[in-house]
Amino acid sequence: MSSIDPIILFFLFGMLAGVARSELRLPSQIYDFITVLLLLAIGLKGGVELSKQPFSTLLPQIVTVAGMGILLTLLAFPVLLSLGRFKRADAASIAAHYGSVSVGTFAVVLAYMSSKQIAYEEHMALFVVILEIPAILVGIVLARGMSRKNQWDKVAREVLLGKGVVLMVGGLLIGWITGPAGVVSIKPLFFDLFKGILALFLLEMGLITASQLGSLKKHGLFLAVFGIAMPVLSAAGGTLIGWIMGLSIGGTTILATLAASASYIAVPAAMRISVPEANQTLSLSASLGITFPFNILLGIPLYHWFAEQVHRFLGG
Amino acid sequence: MNFYPLKLVTIVTEAALESSLVADIDRLGAHGYTITDARGKGGRGIRNASWSTSANIRVEIVCDGEVSKAIALHLKEHYYDNYAMVLYINDVDVLRPDKF
Numbered sequence: 001m002s003s004i005d006p007i008i009l010f011f012l013f014g015m016l017a018g019v020a021r022s023e024l025r026l027p028s029q030i031y032d033f034i035t036v037l038l039l040l041a042i043g044l045k046g047g048v049e050l051s052k053q054p055f056s057t058l059l060p061q062i063v064t065v066a067g068m069g070i071l072l073t074l075l076a077f078p079v080l081l082s083l084g085r086f087k088r089a090d091a092a093s094i095a096a097h098y099g100s101v102s103v104g105t106f107a108v109v110l111a112y113m114s115s116k117q118i119a120y121e122e123h124m125a126l127f128v129v130i131l132e133i134p135a136i137l138v139g140i141v142l143a144r145g146m147s148r149k150n151q152w153d154k155v156a157r158e159v160l161l162g163k164g165v166v167l168m169v170g171g172l173l174i175g176w177i178t179g180p181a182g183v184v185s186i187k188p189l190f191f192d193l194f195k196g197i198l199a200l201f202l203l204e205m206g207l208i209t210a211s212q213l214g215s216l217k218k219h220g221l222f223l224a225v226f227g228i229a230m231p232v233l234s235a236a237g238g239t240l241i242g243w244i245m246g247l248s249i250g251g252t253t254i255l256a257t258l259a260a261s262a263s264y265i266a267v268p269a270a271m272r273i274s275v276p277e278a279n280q281t282l283s284l285s286a287s288l289g290i291t292f293p294f295n296i297l298l299g300i301p302l303y304h305w306f307a308e309q310v311h312r313f314l315g316g
Numbered sequence: 317m318n319f320y321p322l323k324l325v326t327i328v329t330e331a332a333l334e335s336s337l338v339a340d341i342d343r344l345g346a347h348g349y350t351i352t353d354a355r356g357k358g359g360r361g362i363r364n365a366s367w368s369t370s371a372n373i374r375v376e377i378v379c380d381g382e383v384s385k386a387i388a389l390h391l392k393e394h395y396y397d398n399y400a401m402v403l404y405i406n407d408v409d410v411l412r413p414d415k416f
Binding site for chain 1: 397
């Protein structure tokens with residue numbers, strides 16, 4: 001039993017409490033605060049690493065990762081449209097959720113790496129920011145076409161000034177400017193407490209996941225299957241891309257996890273404004289009710305195994 | 317002391333709409349508004365504000381009859397189909413009509 005990470009147990013605890021309809025709930029202000037801490041901590045960590053290498057060497061990787069986000073959205077859309085028989089707007093919205101990323105899942109894979117003491121490229125946080133955005137834009141175009149009615153200024157505002165992107169970019173910049181020596185003074189709050197904060201975050205995520213399970217029952221088997229098959233296939237693609245990019249086993253695992261994860265904060269907010277006729281319950285019950293728990297409980301160890309196999313058979 | 321009759325428009329809707337709603341209200345001629353966080357249950361299920369996508373807001377606007385009608389019409393046309401939204405209008409009395 002000792003191999004189970006306590007943060008995973010916090011998640012299961014939250015889910016159980018939610019399923020049992022306990023009164024337990026983190027005050028929403030606290031949840032907001034925890035999210036702010038996590039986003040800044042992730043940004044800072046990545047920023048410190050960025051300060052160690054010239055930005056230009058990362059440019060090809062950034063372009064590749066953005067391409068991956070677009071590709072995943074484009075692949076998910078026809079599957080949802082034809083196999084899932086969803087309306088165009090719903091299919092586009094769900095596809096955008098799966099093309100984008102979940103910062104919560106990213107935080108869990110970082111914790112997994114540190115508890116298994118696996119080395120990885122620390123600038124992966126940059127890829128989280130990069131992956132948030134293209135899927136949203138592709139999703140809107142898939143739902144609406146390239147019409148002028150899209151109010152791109154509103155969309156850009158929602159996408160670029162959303163809490164997640166702003167805080168992570170802020171953290172990246174602060175970490176990048178101050179460098180490793182500079183962040184020492186704020187290390188106790190952001191880095192030493194990281195896992196404790198993550199545990200609280202996952203407790204609340206467990207409660208939220210449990211609240212999605214009810215609506216999942218209504219929306220049936222296809223979403224449940226999609227919510228597991230899509231991340232596994234995306235992770236397989238992410239593993240290959242990570243290997244082609246020359247990432248280490250740790251880095252490949254993280255990229256695969258990013259590919260597998262589905263957004264539940266940035267994309268829902270943007271889709272609500274830009275594609276209002278899409279049913280938000282469908283995409284959220286899949287991404288939160290199925291994919292998030294699958295990824296953190298079973299997915300991450302599986303993607304780690306993927307990465308090991310690819311590096312063993314293809315070399316590198 | 318003289319009271320002047322005006323309208324109070326109350327809108328309960330999704331928090332995600334706040335910025336676009338506020339822009340609309342300004343444009344339609346209201347001179348101010350008050351926004352509070354709200355929780356409750358309605359046609360779109362329990363909106364318990366436990367996290368951002370299920371959060372609601374209540375927007376209150378005191379304005380004259382013309383503006384209240386313009387707001388009601390605009391919201392009905394642009395938001396009713398796709399968003400959780402309730403709007404109702406009361407008669408209210410105020411002391412300083414020039415303020416609204």
